[in-house]
Amino acid sequence: MKHRSAKSFLGGSILLVVLLVLAAALPISAQSDEKVIRVGMWSSPGNMSPINADSSYGYFIVPFVFDSLVTLEEDFSFSPRLAASWDVSEDGNTYTFHLQPD
Numbered sequence: 001m002k003h004r005s006a007k008s009f010l011g012g013s014i015l016l017v018v019l020l021v022l023a024a025a026l027p028i029s030a031q032s033d034e035k036v037i038r039v040g041m042w043s044s045p046g047n048m049s050p051i052n053a054d055s056s057y058g059y060f061i062v063p064f065v066f067d068s069l070v071t072l073e074e075d076f077s078f079s080p081r082l083a084a085s086w087d088v089s090e091d092g093n094t095y096t097f098h099l100q101p102d
Helices: 002-025 056-065
Strands: 070-072 078-080 083-088 095-099
Touching (some): 078 083
Antiparallel strands (some): 070 078, 083 095
């Protein structure tokens, strides 16, 4: 009888651990409007400045945190992103970006 109790205890313990792991992986609130991106990384992303990112991890994280005024297309043309439109001065030295209203 003791042998069977040990097996039952072990099986129950394993089941409990599996259920706890699954519960930890589930979102806290299924009805939340919060949008979260979780990314597993081996080390710190370092400098996350969009201009001075200093590691491959930083370069990976930057697009998730920052957006850009325009997007560079495959044909090397630009399409609007945060900017609805833009104007270039006659001398080509000044760019004026008009932001999206929302």
